[in-house]
Structures are given as structure tokens and as C-alpha cells.
Amino acid sequence: MTTAQQSVEERPNFFTVNDDPEAIRIGIIYVSLSVFMIPFYCIFNYVMWTDKEIKRVLMYRLMNQINLIDFGQLLCHFVSGFFPIFPEIIHRSRFFSSFVGSTVNSLWQAMFPYCCVLSISRILIIKKKMDPNHLNWPLWGILVFGWLFTITVWLWSWLGMSFVFGHIGWEYDFSMWSSRYLQIIEIAWCWPAIVICYLMYVGIIIHLMIVMTA
Structure with missing residues (x-):
């Protein structure tokens, strides 16, 4: 019998429960919170997308x-909750676990261009520099570039197996x-976006204070 055959036979069952109680609690928290929030997200998104x-x-x-x-992140967190409870899923399906981890991380990064565009749009609308019903081409460019960047990072981290579920959550596998x-x-993607959003909203607050005191 070869070493590979022995290692396969010696591996525990696919759904063997983790013998670490803390890991099981973490998994239950992941799953429970996600299950609780999924119906609300479904109702909320349905209303937002169907209201003319x-x-x-x-x-x-x-x-x-x-x-x-x-909502995509929420679904990934729901699936992630089973990994600490049944760690054999990670060991036997690294490609799948890497897909889930890379997806949740990339979706998180995909939010930053939207936050920047929203904050910039709001201050432009307040200053009457932009039509409230139409997005300027430079801002569309930010969104398109953001999605191209996000998809590239997603594929790189997924196929490169660089994002794994650690003891309590997702982390880079160095x-x-x-x-x-x-x-x-x-880091280079997220922090500038956070600073831009912060400055834009500070600018909005200052503008409103000036208008109110004028």
C-alpha cells in the first residue's frame, strides 16, 4: 500500500466535528448570526430593488x-461558519475554502470604490456641480476600475490559495x-479610500455648518 493511499485511509470523516470547543463556538456564532440576518437582507434588498x-x-x-x-459577504460568512466546526472540509477541499475566503475578502474590498463615489457625489450634488440623477464619467471610471481591480485580486488570491480560514477567521497564508x-x-487600496471618504464627509459637515450660520 502506498503512502498516499495510507494517508487517505487515515484521514477522518469529512464531517468529523472539531475537538476544539472554542472553534465549535466560533463556528456556531458565524452560522447563527448569518442565519438570523439573511432573511432581513433578503426583504431589505427586495424592497430597495423593486421600489420605483x-x-x-x-x-x-x-x-x-x-x-x-x-449580502454576498453575509452568505460567505454563513458558509465559513462550518469550517471551524468541520475542519476536514478545509483540508480536503482547499480549492473550495480558498474560493469562499477570497470571495468574502474581495467583496469587502469592492465596497471601497462605491463608498468613495458616494461621498464624492454627495459633496458635488450639494455644491450643485453634478446632476443628482446622473453619475459623472470620472466617477463611473472609478467604479469600473474598482471592479477590474477586485476581480483581479479575487482570482489571484483564490487560485493562489493565499487566503485561508485560521483559528477564528480568515487570514492570509504567508x-x-x-x-x-x-x-x-x-492596505494600499483600502486606506486611501477611507481617508477620501472621511475628508469628503468632513467637507459636507463644514459646508452645512457654514450655510446654517450664514
């Missing part, structure tokens, strides 16, 4: 897309050469 008045407003249309991205670069890219 809401769909007419540009800001709401952008927020609807963010809601769908959020035994893979691509993980260090993906982490740097993520």
Missing part, C-alpha cells in the same frame, strides 16, 4: 449595489508567496 421611487435616485441605486455586495503582496495591495 427609490430606483430613480442615483444615490439609492449605488447603495443598492453596496447592499448586494454586503507560506504562499503571493500573500505578502496581496496584503500590501489590500
Whole structure:
């Protein structure tokens, strides 16, 4: 009998429960919170996408897309909850677990261009520099570039097996050469977006205060 055959036979059952109680609790929390929130997300998204008045407003249309991205993350967290409970899933299906982890991380990164575009649009609308019902081409460009970037990072991290479920959550697997670069890219992508959003909303607050005191 070969070593490979022995290792396959010695592996525990696919749905063998983890002998670590803490990991099981973490998995139950993941699954429970997701199951509780999924119906609310379904109802909320249905209302937002079917209401004609809401769909007419540009800001709401952008927020609807963010809601769908959020819902995708929620579904990934639901699936993730089974990994600490049944760790053999990760060991036997690394390609699948890498898909889930890369998807949830990439969807999180996909939100940042939308947040930037929303914050910039709001201050442009307040200053009457943009039509509230039409998005400027440069802002469309940010969204398109954001999706191209997100899809590239998603494929890179998924096929490169660089994102794994650790003890309590998803993390980069630094035994893979691509993980260090993906982490740097993520930081370089997220922090400027956070700063831009912060400055835009500070600008909106200052503008409103000036208008109110004028």
C-alpha cells in the first residue's frame, strides 16, 4: 500500500466535528448570526430593488449595489461558519475554502470604490456641480476600475490559495508567496479610500455648518 493511499485511509470523516470547543463556538456564532440576518437582507434588498421611487435616485441605486455586495459577504460568512466546526472540509477541499475566503475578502474590498463615489457625489450634488440623477464619467471610471481591480485580486488570491480560514477567521497564508503582496495591495487600496471618504464627509459637515450660520 502506498503512502498516499495510507494517508487517505487515515484521514477522518469529512464531517468529523472539531475537538476544539472554542472553534465549535466560533463556528456556531458565524452560522447563527448569518442565519438570523439573511432573511432581513433578503426583504431589505427586495424592497430597495423593486421600489420605483427609490430606483430613480442615483444615490439609492449605488447603495443598492453596496447592499448586494454586503449580502454576498453575509452568505460567505454563513458558509465559513462550518469550517471551524468541520475542519476536514478545509483540508480536503482547499480549492473550495480558498474560493469562499477570497470571495468574502474581495467583496469587502469592492465596497471601497462605491463608498468613495458616494461621498464624492454627495459633496458635488450639494455644491450643485453634478446632476443628482446622473453619475459623472470620472466617477463611473472609478467604479469600473474598482471592479477590474477586485476581480483581479479575487482570482489571484483564490487560485493562489493565499487566503485561508485560521483559528477564528480568515487570514492570509504567508507560506504562499503571493500573500505578502496581496496584503500590501489590500492596505494600499483600502486606506486611501477611507481617508477620501472621511475628508469628503468632513467637507459636507463644514459646508452645512457654514450655510446654517450664514
